Amino acid sequence: MIRREFLKTSGMLIVGVSAGAIVGPFAVEADAQAARGLYPDPDFHQLDSWIVIHQDSTATFYVGKTDCGQGTGTSFRQMMSDELDIAYKDTTCIMGTTDITVDQGGSGGSDAIQTDGWPMRRVAAEARRVLLEMASTRFGVPVAGLAVSNAIITVKADPSKTITYGELIGGKRFNVPLTGANIDATTGVAKVKPVQELKIVGLSPQRYDIPAKVDGSLKWAVDVKLPGMVHARNVKPPVAGAKLVSIDESSVRNLPGFVRVVSKGNYVAVVCEREEQAIAAAKQLKCNWQKPATPQLPDGSDGLFKYMRSTTPKSSQTPINIGNVDGAFANAAKMIEAEYEVPFQGHNAIGPGHALADPSNGQMTIYSNDMKSYGMRNGVAQFLGMQREQVRVIWMEGPQGYGRTAADDAGFEAAYIAKELGRPVRMQWMRDEEQAWDTKGPAFTFKIRGALDAQGHMTALDYAARSADYNHLGYNEPDTVLIAQLFGQRRDKPAAGSSAFPNDLYEIPNRRTLLEVVGLPLLWETPLRTGNLRDPNGPQSTFAAESFIDEMAFAAKADPLEFRLRMLMAGTGEDSGFKRARSIAVLKAAAEKYGWQPRPGPNPNRGSGDILTGRGVAYAFRNQTVIAQIAEVEVNRKTGRVWVKRAVVGHDCGLVINPEALHRTIDGATQHGISRALYEEVAFDTEKVLSRDWVTHPTLTHMDAPARIDVVLVNGDPNPNRPDLPHYGAGEAAMKPMIAAVANAIFDATGVRLRRVPFRKERVLAALNAAKV
Amino acid sequence: MSNVTLRVNGRAHTVDIDPATPLLYILRNDLGLQGPRFGCGLGQCGACTVIINGAAVRSCITPTSSVRGEITTLEGLAKDGKLHPLQQAWIDEQVPQCGFCQNGQIMTAKAMLDRNPHPTDEQIRQGMSGTLCRCMTYYRIQAAIKRVAGRNV
Numbered sequence: 032m033i034r035r036e037f038l039k040t041s042g043m044l045i046v047g048v049s050a051g052a053i054v055g056p057f058a059v060e061a062d063a064q065a066a067r068g069l070y071p072d073p074d075f076h077q078l079d080s081w082i083v084i085h086q087d088s089t090a091t092f093y094v095g096k097t098d099c100g101q102g103t104g105t106s107f108r109q110m111m112s113d114e115l116d117i118a119y120k121d122t123t124c125i126m127g128t129t130d131i132t133v134d135q136g137g138s139g140g141s142d143a144i145q146t147d148g149w150p151m152r153r154v155a156a157e158a159r160r161v162l163l164e165m166a167s168t169r170f171g172v173p174v175a176g177l178a179v180s181n182a183i184i185t186v187k188a189d190p191s192k193t194i195t196y197g198e199l200i201g202g203k204r205f206n207v208p209l210t211g212a213n214i215d216a217t218t219g220v221a222k223v224k225p226v227q228e229l230k231i232v233g234l235s236p237q238r239y240d241i242p243a244k245v246d247g248s249l250k251w252a253v254d255v256k257l258p259g260m261v262h263a264r265n266v267k268p269p270v271a272g273a274k275l276v277s278i279d280e281s282s283v284r285n286l287p288g289f290v291r292v293v294s295k296g297n298y299v300a301v302v303c304e305r306e307e308q309a310i311a312a313a314k315q316l317k318c319n320w321q322k323p324a325t326p327q328l329p330d331g332s333d334g335l336f337k338y339m340r341s342t343t344p345k346s347s348q349t350p351i352n353i354g355n356v357d358g359a360f361a362n363a364a365k366m367i368e369a370e371y372e373v374p375f376q377g378h379n380a381i382g383p384g385h386a387l388a389d390p391s392n393g394q395m396t397i398y399s400n401d402m403k404s405y406g407m408r409n410g411v412a413q414f415l416g417m418q419r420e421q422v423r424v425i426w427m428e429g430p431q432g433y434g435r436t437a438a439d440d441a442g443f444e445a446a447y448i449a450k451e452l453g454r455p456v457r458m459q460w461m462r463d464e465e466q467a468w469d470t471k472g473p474a475f476t477f478k479i480r481g482a483l484d485a486q487g488h489m490t491a492l493d494y495a496a497r498s499a500d501y502n503h504l505g506y507n508e509p510d511t512v513l514i515a516q517l518f519g520q521r522r523d524k525p526a527a528g529s530s531a532f533p534n535d536l537y538e539i540p541n542r543r544t545l546l547e548v549v550g551l552p553l554l555w556e557t558p559l560r561t562g563n564l565r566d567p568n569g570p571q572s573t574f575a576a577e578s579f580i581d582e583m584a585f586a587a588k589a590d591p592l593e594f595r596l597r598m599l600m601a602g603t604g605e606d607s608g609f610k611r612a613r614s615i616a617v618l619k620a621a622a623e624k625y626g627w628q629p630r631p632g633p634n635p636n637r638g639s640g641d642i643l644t645g646r647g648v649a650y651a652f653r654n655q656t657v658i659a660q661i662a663e664v665e666v667n668r669k670t671g672r673v674w675v676k677r678a679v680v681g682h683d684c685g686l687v688i689n690p691e692a693l694h695r696t697i698d699g700a701t702q703h704g705i706s707r708a709l710y711e712e713v714a715f716d717t718e719k720v721l722s723r724d725w726v727t728h729p730t731l732t733h734m735d736a737p738a739r740i741d742v743v744l745v746n747g748d749p750n751p752n753r754p755d756l757p758h759y760g761a762g763e764a765a766m767k768p769m770i771a772a773v774a775n776a777i778f779d780a781t782g783v784r785l786r787r788v789p790f791r792k793e794r795v796l797a798a799l800n801a802a803k804v
Numbered sequence: 805m806s807n808v809t810l811r812v813n814g815r816a817h818t819v820d821i822d823p824a825t826p827l828l829y830i831l832r833n834d835l836g837l838q839g840p841r842f843g844c845g846l847g848q849c850g851a852c853t854v855i856i857n858g859a860a861v862r863s864c865i866t867p868t869s870s871v872r873g874e875i876t877t878l879e880g881l882a883k884d885g886k887l888h889p890l891q892q893a894w895i896d897e898q899v900p901q902c903g904f905c906q907n908g909q910i911m912t913a914k915a916m917l918d919r920n921p922h923p924t925d926e927q928i929r930q931g932m933s934g935t936l937c938r939c940m941t942y943y944r945i946q947a948a949i950k951r952v953a954g955r956n957v
Binding site for chain 2: 099100101237238240241242244245246247248249250251253254256287305306307310379380381382383428429430431432459461462691692695696698699700701702703705706724725726730731732733734735736737738740
């Protein structure tokens with residue numbers, strides 16, 4: 032029986048799906064082909080929407096999340112198994128498919144464990160409660176007289192009396208309503224277990240998705256094939272702001288396998304029977320584009336930063352103004368001022384955007400790796416003028432762009448063309464298209480001033496940040512995805528975008544922030560549109576702020592770690608017992624693991640040959656997660672090459688669900704940070720993006736992997752009188768301080784302060800030569 | 805279009821195709837293989853890697869007509885239901901994040917270790933340097949390779 036029938040019929044037996052069977056895209060696809068009629072929204076106020084117990088006492092969990100590659104599904108199973116009192120191995124987890132899983136919004140914001148884990152735990156606890164009630168009735172024994180372990184309930188007074196979950200409810204519905212004002216608040220009557228009673232949380236079962244990813248058996252969204260499907264490729268405007276005048280279809284009409292040119296406004300795609308035919312046809316299609324009268328983009332990053340500094344901002348956030356900043360500067364013993372720059376950086380997933388859309392039965396099914404599959408369902412329905420009940424998205428694994436698929440262009444494009452043709456359409460972006468036209472992490476400029484008193488204490492911070500983030504792309508909005516823009520749709524009021532100040536925990540008595548957002552001259556149909564790239568503004572603002580703290584420490588002739596600790600320990604507000612105390616614990620743990628010896632920078636023993644060594648520290652809070660990173664670098668003064676030889680990460684995200692999976696998430700985010708520090712920058716001229724492949728938007732490679740990464744999980748609140756910490760998020764936090772840690776380490780090694788990202792060897796060498804290092 | 809016979813993972817397949825078509829599309833779309841994946845179509849990232857005559861080959865830029873010899877894909881590494889030691893090491897080290905590039909990582913590592921079973925750290929870096937991962941799992945990949953090469957890691 033298919034899942035949707037189970038969701039709407041009551042008391043029926045379902046075919047037992049053992050936990051060992053492949054429950055995933057294969058099963059979902061079979062389900063899809065059998066499906067007719069409108070696609071339901073599983074009701075999150077029904078226990079049956081979350082948990083199915085099978086006759087063999089295994090369980091399937093249905094959750095409304097997607098995995099960006101960190102193995103969150105394994106952690107969901109651990110949390111829910113623990114609350115349900117069932118063995119981890121006897122459970123499976125299905126995620127992100129809109130008509131069979133509740134809508135928890137998909138993934139984003141590192142909130143899977145922090146936020147969405149709670150309703151998962153509560154509904155599993157509720158299922159356990161209901162099963163105990165059923166056993167109580169069955170045996171005529173109060174619940175207090177029952178014990179439960181591994182899905183077997185035993186009468187404590189007579190252990191010969193046992194019954195399994197499968198015997199109690201296997202294949203049948205719970206029919207238990209839940210409450211809660213929204214899905215995050217979903218709850219039953221049962222309470223979740225206290226941390227001390229959790230047995231599976233805190234273990235490290237291997238991620239269930241990995242075996243099929245290394246033996247080639249996993250069916251990804253790129254692998255789906257349907258009878259009658261055709262292949263589509265986009266033809267993008269050759270320069271930003273170009274208008275399509277005409278298409279010469281005869282240039283491709285006679286190519287083998289040609290099906291159709293699809294075009295509306297400035298959107299153009301070619302469809303062919305076979306994939307290689309579509310690639311060839313898209314290259315060969317002759318379009319007549321009219322260039323805009325004047326070039327629409329700033330002239331590369333140099334032109335961009337100049338423009339950002341001189342233009343009038345489009346929006347600003349409420350400034351912080353604490354104490355008397357001007358007075359503090361007037362009385363300062365020393366004043367430091369610095370400017371920093373971070374360019375646009377691409378998402379650039381290892382596999383470009385893709386989706387398969389099936390318009391069968393007058394409906395629309397999209398096979399997609401969209402991290403926000405539920406939003407795509409709603410967006411596509413509006414975009415195509417269909418009822419949302421006619422549209423569903425089947426989420427499948429895909430290459431991660433760490434935010435790129437939050438507005439999944441390829442899914443909208445595939446659906447549009449499929450509706451036009453009445454055939455299943457597979458859309459696949461090419462590499463040059465992905466590099467040039469994917470969403471970008473916003474560029475930033477910063478101007479920061481700081482004051483020191485005669486004792487070397489920081490008395491004032493005056494921080495101004497500008498981001499190029501106006502018209503920041505929303506999540507799967509039907510009027511802002513790229514195809515809608517190319518169709519000519521425009522919002523009256525573009526999204527405000529955001530700037531950022533990363534950390535307000537340092538005790539600096541006089542503080543001022545100015546956070547502004549600028550808009551580029553070309554706001555629509557631009558290859559420089561911005562979207563959420565892993566911790567959207569964090570790496571940029573933390574680079575500037577934590578580089579600056581390092582500059583202040585140098586000016587104060589202080590050890591950069593001790594300088595930070597001093598400002599964290601000075602606080603006496605409410606935070607001092609919690610956020611600051613955890614920050615201090617994490618910084619100290621990282622320093623201890625590294626073997627940090629206090630001294631001011633730069634390194635007096637940096638080396639005398641070509642290789643100079645140094646260390647740098649940076650720290651950040653992200654939501655409730657605290658992180659400190661120490662980079663040890665080797666800088667080659669002959670070539671300018673920087674190698675992060677060792678990285679140490681102190682990390683506190685509260686209660687850890689799966690330590691080994693967390694370690695690897697932190698490893699990856701740390702190296703992602705190194706990649707953004709050393710390599711990543713979108714190149715462009717006044718007409719177009721010049722980054723079109725892995726040479727023109729370089730990325731970290733195996734050559735750059737650290738020889739050693741140490742991760743210290745600092746799980747805990749130093750105050751023993753406070754309740755145990757809950758589980759916080761971890762997907763993005765380790766992205767945040769790494770650029771600053773690398774910059775600070777380069778300073779320690781060379782005495783040269785790099786204030787513009789990235790630190791490619793040419794830029795480093797030029798800076799070293801200028802400083803005669 | 806013409807008939808082309810390919811030997812893939814121990815089986816012969818004859819397909820009626822344009823022989824200039826890059827091997828990747830034939831493997832994926834005509835033979836239904838899922839290991840080799842499209843990443844760049846430029847031979848730069850390695851996601852499409854297969855092994856031909858012992859060499860790691862970028863199937864996205866290899867004309868099908870140029871292929872001589874047996875093609876091994878990720879699906880063909882396991883023997884008699886037992887994973888290749890590299891695949892097992894990838895599981896033991898829990899290497900992947902999203903996993904999309906790992907076909908190329910594993911296949912490139914296999915060709916490298918077949919030539920040089922005990923590479924130095926520098927040889928591993930060099931040998932793997934053209935195979936990209938945007939989840940940046942490099943550190944764990946290198947640990948898994950060292951594990952297979954019998955090295956303490």
